[in-house]
Structure formats: structure tokens, C-alpha cells
Amino acid sequence: MTASGFLSGGGEMGALIRVHDWGSSPLGQAETWPQSLRSALSICLNSSFPMAIYWGPELRLLYNDAWMPIPEERHPWALGRPAAEVWADIWEVLEPQFARVLQSGEGFSTYDQMLPLLRGGIRRETYWNYSFTPIRGEDGTVAGILNQGNETTARVLAERRGRFLLDLSDRLRSLSDPRAVIETAQAALGEHLGANRVGYGEVEETRRFFTTERNWTDGSVPTREGTHDLASFGPEILAALRAGIPLLIPDVERDPRTNSPESLAAFDAIDTRAVITASLVKASGLKAALYVHSRAARPWTEHDAELVAEVADRTWAAVERARAEERLRDLNETLERRVAERTAELAETDRRFRGLFDSALQFMALLTRDGTVIEVNRTALEWSRITADDIVGLPFWLAAPMRGNPALQNAIRDAARRAAAGETVREEHEMRGHGETRAIVDFSLKPVFSADGEATWLVAEGRDITELKHAQDALRQAQKLEAVGQLTGGVAHDFNNLLTIIRSSADLLRRSDLPDDRRRRYVEAVAETVDRAAKLTGQLLAFARRQALRPEVFDVAERMRDIADMLGTVAGARIRIVAEIACTECHVEADVSQFETALVNMAANARDAMDGEGTLTVQVERRRRAAGEFVAISLGDTGHGIPPDKLPQIFEPFFTTKEVGKGTGLGLSQVYGFAKQSGGDVVVESPPGQGATFTLLLPRAQRQETVEPPAPPAAETDPRDGGDGRRVLVVEDNLQVGEISTQILRDMGYETVWATDAQAALAFLSDQHRFDVVFSDVVMPGMSGIELGEEIRRRHPGLPVVLTSGYSDVLAEEGSHGFDLIHKPYAAAELSRILRRLTRRDPSA
Structure with missing residues (x-):
């Protein structure tokens, strides 16, 4: 198998692997790779689940499209490189795991494995579920490792934060001394964040840094890091300082080797929440300041900042409770009742939310910005016959309704990306319910915005509209x-x-x-x-767009000037025609006869709308639309106009507002059908009481130099002359038409043989009969006239074939295939002229 064979498809990574310079790699050219690697890589590239292969002694890396987000900025650099080089920052974790699989030949899996990855130049605490499966080579030894997995960082950190806050709340709830509350909160927070020191500041110590005796006249304020200009503090902090309020101060050792700009920004984000907490401490009468001093072992993130604010809020709540118990023990029962009432209210609010969420008729799910599912309502779960454990924590596009459909999964992934950017997405998709049930779902993804306008959550909704469809x-x-x-x-x-x-x-x-x-x-x-x-x-x-048109390229402006007199005749003497035809290079490719018929129908419609008296304005211009460049032919009248409720019906067949016997109602239908069959359109504008303007739009064509064909000989006054014994094979399945056709030809001097279908006609031709021409209907059971003509061309080159039809969708869509065509009903003189031309025995005649 060639490289292009086993690397066919595979999306973006398949293409990257195909063009990679493997000749300079220990793996060698892809054509030389062992069958075991080829088979494993083919499975990997065509899987929608994140998969990677580590091959050879150096564990060179290959992976599929779904695995591309895992290495982040290391992609595509990581392709073909050794595992130790790709994962140098976490190699101390991965090396023994790889070695275990290589040495034992048995698979390995781990869940919520912590990997301190470098991302964006910063070491991040990440968690993963993954497995290593040995791939055996041709000699039976382990030659490579198959890796599958997905990141669980968001869930692990969320669970850890929840457990920490729950434990902290329980511990703070058991304390009655406000000082013990603050010390416990500081110690727990410092331990959780990995800070080197946390402490509780007495009022005397605090005053050394935040003095209430200062007049603030010199425009500066002392802090643990020195004297800072007042302009560097926000208005809330300044107000608190002037009021002598102790503040929660993130006192960071600003060492560029251990603290990145991102971590410092995270500390800065704490200050506003700190002012609020300190204000409450002041109001409670507690003379102390809560602060954190840290030389962080890792960069602080925005999650850490949020956690500090949450701890501060909960700490204050505990302090408030303890002080309330200390001062107002006699009101303890009242406070407990209030807490119970508030808890009940929150529980009731949550119950109502869950009730509304689960009772909604449409499918609903709440997602994070990256598309991870965190909530699913009961309607969606019951429709898919799954449980919350089957979907919560996974990317939404991997949910049950999208299983086995990579195209749908990609569409949902793209919709999540667009929604995270602030767009509301609404689409229709075919999805799978339980088992093999298929349904058409009206699907939407909407962002939920925070106060600063950022999309923080995504709401997915769906509705089964199969029955509606x-x-x-x-x-x-x-x-x-x-x-x-x-x-x-x-x-x-x-x-x-x-x-x-x-x-x-x-x-x-x-x-x-x-x-x-x-x-x-x-x-x-x-x-x-x-x-x-x-x-x-x-x-x-x-109208039906089934007429066999004879398109040719012509100049609309020139043709309009030629038929101006005809339009004047149609309109009548009391209608003044104003022509505004200044268009140049206005060529179109269309049937000239049908074009003129359409103009006559439009002019007649305008005449009737003006009751035979008024002004008809004719314009020709070039217009650009989304589909390309068009030539626009407009006819505007000064009549009474078209009522708005009638506009949608004017192009319907046999719709007319005229009196009985004054029109068939097919004129505008012909215009519409001709326009659509010619690749154009027709539009109408009719402001109330201001007449109507019909505009025929035809695609603009490039001018073609044409040579005028010689004029056909004039038809004889008596069609009975000219047969001269020439033999005609008539092919017609309709008995009455066949009888009259053969009779007409005999009256014109031709010898005829009549076949009722194409097979009979081919039998006559193969039976040593000599014919000068074949005259065949197009629409017949079995083989059509066009198919018969093509077969005659193959078997009997040079034998003329004339086709006739009153209607054929084949002719309308594909043309006459080069055969002469006479439309039913035809005149005897017209048939005689065509047959004489095709059966001339003297080419110079």
C-alpha cells in the first residue's frame, strides 16, 4: 500500500503527515513504514476521538485532528518529534508510564492525572484522563504506543474549589470568635493557594502602614512596598484609606522570575473586592486587617482571584455571624430563623429553576465557553435515553444525538465557537434520538453575557420539528x-x-x-x-420552463429599437411611449422569439392597466446583483397600480383581474417562465396609486461575432410538390398522428414507411431498407426520439433525422442534440421545406 493509500483522508493532520519530510526522520519515508504502523495510523486519522501514536525507540509523535488542541502551541511543531522533547516539561511524569507499557507489554490508564504543563510560557496545573495501549510490530514486540484521552482540568478544579469552600464554610460556621474566623480563613486560604505565609494583623501593626492621623496633604500613602502616589489607587481604595479602614492587601513579592504579568494582574483584580470586605470589617467594629503575603509557587490565575473574593465574602459572613452571636445572643433564634428562611428561599428559587428547566418541552443544556456540558434538562435526557453522567463534563458535540456523525459534530463545534464569540446561532440538523431514531431538530446556541459584555455561559436549545416538517x-x-x-x-x-x-x-x-x-x-x-x-x-x-428554447446572443438595446413600433401597435395610439435606451454592451443569451413575446405581454398588461390611455416608459440598463451582472428591461405604466394583496398572485397561471373574455391570464406567467428558464428573474414594483413597473432581468452575456446563416428557401405555395419519390421512415406511436403524417407526406410526393416505436424503426433500417430521411416523434414509450436519433447516427452515419414534439422536458433541459426540430402543430409547408432541404440530391441546388 502506498503512503497516499493508508494516509487518504484524515482531515488536516492527514494532509500534514502526507507533506512532512519523513526522509530526515528516523521513521524514514512513509512508503517504508511497517504495516502495523500504517494500520494504527489509518485508524487514528479516521477517528473523531482524540488519538495519538508514539512510535519507535524515541516514541516519535503522530496524531489526528481531534488530538490537535491537546498540545496547543506545540502543534504542528510536535509532529514527528520524540515524546521526551515534546513533553519535556512533564517528562518526569510520563517517562515511567511509557516505560511501564514498553516493558510489560500491557496497557495503562489513569484518571484525573495532574500534569504541570507549560501553556503560553506559564506552568499550568492541568488534569487528564488518558490511556496508553501497546502496538506490536511485525515481530510481536511492542513497537509503539496508542494514546487516547481528554482534559478534565475544569471539572477537577471546580470540584476542588467546591470541596474547599464547603469545608471552609463548615469550619467557619463552628467558630464564634471573630479573630479565630479570620485566622482560620487566612490559614486555609494560604494553604489552598500555596502561599508561604498568611497572617493576622493587629490594629497597631496596621497603623504603621495605614495611619488615620495623616492629613493626606502630600499626595502619597505608605504601604508595605513603600510610599505610593495617591494617583495609583482607585477612588474606592482612597475613600477607604481616608476613612481609616483596614484593607485586604495582596502584598506580592514582585519577582519577575516567579510572578508573570498575568499573576500580578490577578492580584490587582482582588483590590476592589478587598475594599468591600474591609468596609464590612470596619462596620463590625473589628480592629484588624486581613492580608495575604505570598511568594507564589505558581502563577496566580483569575480563578485564584475569584476564590480569594469568595473566601473574603464567606469570611465576612462568618465574622458577622460571630459578632452577632457575641452581641445579640438573645436574638439568636430570630437570626437562625432568618437564615433558615433565606436558605428556604434559595432552595425554592433553585427548585423553581429546576422545575422550569426540566419541564421545558425543548431540549436544554448549559455549557461553558469551551462547549463543556454542565447541566442538561430532563427532556433532553429522556429523548436521548441517557443519564446526566453520560454527557455532563464532556464537549457538547460528543453528546449522544451527534454520535457517529463527524460532519454534525464539526457543525456543533463551530456553532459553540461562534456563540462563545457573542453570536446567536440557529440551525436545523438531523440528530439521533435513542436507538436509531432520526429527527430534524431546530437547534440554537445563545451566549449568556456578564456585566462587562463577555459571554460567560452558552445555552443550547433544541426542538424536535420532524412532525412539523x-x-x-x-x-x-x-x-x-x-x-x-x-x-x-x-x-x-x-x-x-x-x-x-x-x-x-x-x-x-x-x-x-x-x-x-x-x-x-x-x-x-x-x-x-x-x-x-x-x-x-x-x-x-x-411558464412551466419546459419549452425548448433557441437561445442566441443579441444586443437588447438594438433589439428594443427594432421592436419599438411593435410595442406602439400593442399599446395603441392613445398611449405615449417614452424610451430610455442608452445602455451599451447590453448583450444577453436568450430565445429572441420568446423575448419579444414577453415584451409584448408586458406591454399589453400595461395597456390594460391604463385603460388604453397614458404613458409607457421603457428603460434598458445594466444592473449588478448578488448572482452577477444582468440586463434590466423595465416597462412602467401610469395606471391605477396593483393592490398589495394581489401582488403575490400576478404571476400565477390564469390569474387575471380583467373581465371574462378579456384575457387568458397567461401573459405574465409566460414572462415569468421565460425569465426563469433563461436564468433570470422578473420583479414588479407598484407603489399605491402610482402605476406599476415590471422589470425583466436577464444575465448579461459577452458579445459574440456571428455569421448570419443564409436565408432558407421560401416555402412552396403548394406543399404537395417536391417529394420526388424520396423515402421517409415515419416513427410515431400515436395512431391518429401517424396516419395523418404519412398521408400528408404521400400527398407531397414522398414514399413512407411507418414504425410505431424506436425498436421497429431500427428493425426497418437494419432490414436493407433504404431511406432518405427519418421523421420521428420525441416522446415515445421505451426509447425516445432523441435516443433513436443518436443510435441512427452511430449505425447509419449521414442519414438525416428530423424530430418533432409538442412538449419534451428533455428538449427543454438539454436541447435538440443537433437534430432538426419541428414543433407540433406544424404546417405542411414547413415540414416540406425541412425535408426538401435535408434530402437534396444535388448539394448545389
Whole structure:
């Protein structure tokens, strides 16, 4: 197997491993790696769980995408490097663990292992769950180690802090002497934070640093670190100092070797809380100051600052309680009752919160900024059939609904990142419930902001909308059926009118005593009615975007000038046309005939809106939209406008506000269908009482130099001439159409053979029959006319094929594939012209 084979896929790390210079590494080129390493690495790279491989005597490091966040700034530097070099800061912990697996050949796992990692140049106390699994090489010895795991720092520190605060509260609650409260709190806090010394300052000692006798006239204040300018203190601290209030002072040895700027900033963050605590100490009458003196064994973090503030708050609460017991023992029962009431209120508040949280119909979860789950409501747990232990403490994207779906997990991870940045994310995803149940979930992630505008928590919510989606689909289907019913009724109405004319004319033409002039009139009426039916069919196909268009590149401005007179004729003499056509390089690629038909329909609509009198403004310009550059053709009228409630319906088939018999309601539908089939759009603007403006938007095309084809020969006045015995293979599955087609061709002098399907036609062609041309319908059962034409091209090169169709979605979507095409209904003269051109025996004729 090549390197590209076993390293295929694998996300970002797979790509990094593929391009890494392994030739200069003891591992050698990837193509030479042993099969055991290849197999293990393939599993690693395609896993969504954090995995790494340490290989060879030096335990060279390889890892997957999910493991990338673990080394943080060491990525991608760590790729291919020895474990002792990558983890130099914690090697004293990892080395014996690696050695144990290598020597014993047995796996090793550990939980909440403390690793003092260097992160951002600072040694951090981190905790991990991880395992080492031996990977045996081809000779059966341990050649490498598979590592899996995840960080548990947040949970461990949270649990430790909770246990410390709970224990401290219990200890402080048992003390009745305020001095003992402060000393106990200081000692516990110093021990927990790893401070070298904590102490309790008497008032005399305090006054040596914070004197109440000073007038503060020289603008400075003495502290343990010397005299500081008053401007360096905040207003709250200054007010406390002037009032002679002892303060909680973080007295840090500012040694750059042991205290980073981050740790000093953490101390500075304590001062504001310290003022509040000291103020309460003053108000209680206790003449003492609480302070911490520390040469920290590790940098202080913002968590330490928060903990100090929390301890100060709890210490003051204990002091207040002790002083209250000392001074007001007779009110002890009252105070206890108040505490009990307050505790009950908090319990009730928590109960209400849990009640609301668990009774919510939507799935809810509370996450940390990094996406770790800390709370899940009962609805979510019951839907997934899991317990809180299965999800709390894990990244949200690894929860049960996302299992086995890496794409969904990545989407949820990205949503958490965006929410942590302050964005409210709302998306629809397919998720898994219990078992193999699939559901469409309306999912959202919202940030919870702190007072300073930072996102501190994330709230995940979800709602199973599967049934709603099904209901919406059913509604859309019902609306489609309603639209089909409306379309069918309109088509039936118009075609019945046309068929009435044809049927009546045919009945009268059967009369033997009918005068020649009336016979001609009825024949012309039938021909005109057929043309009207063909036009109606064309409008239907254009609306349905199923008409086989003949697109060509043309200049819209030039074409508009050519058809200005036609628009004037459509509008009528009492409508003034104002043309503003200054557009240059306004070329589009579209069907010219359908383009002109669309303009005529728009002009006719404007004329009717103005009751035949007013101003029609025609504009052509270039417009840029999100989808690209378009040519905009606008027709604006001065009519009464379109009511707002009618605007959504104007492009519906057979919708019209005209009187019965004044219009089919397909004009604007044709415009809409032509625009969409040409890759464009049509929009309408109609401010109340200010007329309406319809704008046809067509994609702008590059100008093409074209050579005008020679004009086709004029059709003979009598289509019965010209067959000259040429043989035509007619392929038509409709019996009536086949009979009339062969009869027309015979009347024009052609010899015909009729096949009712493509297989029969191919049989005629392979049976030594000689034909000059094949005339085939497009839509037939089995093989279509286009497929038949392609097969004839392969088997009988040079044999012309003419296609005919009244409708074909294949033609609409793919074109005629290079075959000549005549649309149904066709005139005998048009069919004769095409057949004569294709069957000329003298090419120069």
C-alpha cells in the first residue's frame, strides 16, 4: 500500500503527515513504514476521538485532528518529534508510564492525572484522563504506543474549589470568635493557594502602614512596598484609606522570575473586592486587617482571584455571624430563623429553576465557553435515553444525538465557537434520538453575557420539528395540487373554447352545399384557431420552463429599437411611449422569439392597466446583483397600480383581474417562465396609486461575432410538390398522428414507411431498407426520439433525422442534440421545406 493509500483522508493532520519530510526522520519515508504502523495510523486519522501514536525507540509523535488542541502551541511543531522533547516539561511524569507499557507489554490508564504543563510560557496545573495501549510490530514486540484521552482540568478544579469552600464554610460556621474566623480563613486560604505565609494583623501593626492621623496633604500613602502616589489607587481604595479602614492587601513579592504579568494582574483584580470586605470589617467594629503575603509557587490565575473574593465574602459572613452571636445572643433564634428562611428561599428559587428547566418541552443544556456540558434538562435526557453522567463534563458535540456523525459534530463545534464569540446561532440538523431514531431538530446556541459584555455561559436549545416538517411538506403538496387544479381548469376552459370553433367549423365543412367563400372562411378559422392553441401551449410551456428554447446572443438595446413600433401597435395610439435606451454592451443569451413575446405581454398588461390611455416608459440598463451582472428591461405604466394583496398572485397561471373574455391570464406567467428558464428573474414594483413597473432581468452575456446563416428557401405555395419519390421512415406511436403524417407526406410526393416505436424503426433500417430521411416523434414509450436519433447516427452515419414534439422536458433541459426540430402543430409547408432541404440530391441546388 502506498503512503497516499493508508494516509487518504484524515482531515488536516492527514494532509500534514502526507507533506512532512519523513526522509530526515528516523521513521524514514512513509512508503517504508511497517504495516502495523500504517494500520494504527489509518485508524487514528479516521477517528473523531482524540488519538495519538508514539512510535519507535524515541516514541516519535503522530496524531489526528481531534488530538490537535491537546498540545496547543506545540502543534504542528510536535509532529514527528520524540515524546521526551515534546513533553519535556512533564517528562518526569510520563517517562515511567511509557516505560511501564514498553516493558510489560500491557496497557495503562489513569484518571484525573495532574500534569504541570507549560501553556503560553506559564506552568499550568492541568488534569487528564488518558490511556496508553501497546502496538506490536511485525515481530510481536511492542513497537509503539496508542494514546487516547481528554482534559478534565475544569471539572477537577471546580470540584476542588467546591470541596474547599464547603469545608471552609463548615469550619467557619463552628467558630464564634471573630479573630479565630479570620485566622482560620487566612490559614486555609494560604494553604489552598500555596502561599508561604498568611497572617493576622493587629490594629497597631496596621497603623504603621495605614495611619488615620495623616492629613493626606502630600499626595502619597505608605504601604508595605513603600510610599505610593495617591494617583495609583482607585477612588474606592482612597475613600477607604481616608476613612481609616483596614484593607485586604495582596502584598506580592514582585519577582519577575516567579510572578508573570498575568499573576500580578490577578492580584490587582482582588483590590476592589478587598475594599468591600474591609468596609464590612470596619462596620463590625473589628480592629484588624486581613492580608495575604505570598511568594507564589505558581502563577496566580483569575480563578485564584475569584476564590480569594469568595473566601473574603464567606469570611465576612462568618465574622458577622460571630459578632452577632457575641452581641445579640438573645436574638439568636430570630437570626437562625432568618437564615433558615433565606436558605428556604434559595432552595425554592433553585427548585423553581429546576422545575422550569426540566419541564421545558425543548431540549436544554448549559455549557461553558469551551462547549463543556454542565447541566442538561430532563427532556433532553429522556429523548436521548441517557443519564446526566453520560454527557455532563464532556464537549457538547460528543453528546449522544451527534454520535457517529463527524460532519454534525464539526457543525456543533463551530456553532459553540461562534456563540462563545457573542453570536446567536440557529440551525436545523438531523440528530439521533435513542436507538436509531432520526429527527430534524431546530437547534440554537445563545451566549449568556456578564456585566462587562463577555459571554460567560452558552445555552443550547433544541426542538424536535420532524412532525412539523412533515406537516409543512404535506401543506406544500396540497398547495401544489391546488395550483395544478387551477391550471387544469384554466387550460380546459381555454382549449374547450378553441375546440368549439374547430368542431363547429368541421361540422359545417362536411356540408356538400357550402359555398366556396364560406368553406374558405371556415378553413381559415380552423387554421387561426390552431395557431391560437399553439400560442397558448407555448405560454404554458414557457411558464412551466419546459419549452425548448433557441437561445442566441443579441444586443437588447438594438433589439428594443427594432421592436419599438411593435410595442406602439400593442399599446395603441392613445398611449405615449417614452424610451430610455442608452445602455451599451447590453448583450444577453436568450430565445429572441420568446423575448419579444414577453415584451409584448408586458406591454399589453400595461395597456390594460391604463385603460388604453397614458404613458409607457421603457428603460434598458445594466444592473449588478448578488448572482452577477444582468440586463434590466423595465416597462412602467401610469395606471391605477396593483393592490398589495394581489401582488403575490400576478404571476400565477390564469390569474387575471380583467373581465371574462378579456384575457387568458397567461401573459405574465409566460414572462415569468421565460425569465426563469433563461436564468433570470422578473420583479414588479407598484407603489399605491402610482402605476406599476415590471422589470425583466436577464444575465448579461459577452458579445459574440456571428455569421448570419443564409436565408432558407421560401416555402412552396403548394406543399404537395417536391417529394420526388424520396423515402421517409415515419416513427410515431400515436395512431391518429401517424396516419395523418404519412398521408400528408404521400400527398407531397414522398414514399413512407411507418414504425410505431424506436425498436421497429431500427428493425426497418437494419432490414436493407433504404431511406432518405427519418421523421420521428420525441416522446415515445421505451426509447425516445432523441435516443433513436443518436443510435441512427452511430449505425447509419449521414442519414438525416428530423424530430418533432409538442412538449419534451428533455428538449427543454438539454436541447435538440443537433437534430432538426419541428414543433407540433406544424404546417405542411414547413415540414416540406425541412425535408426538401435535408434530402437534396444535388448539394448545389
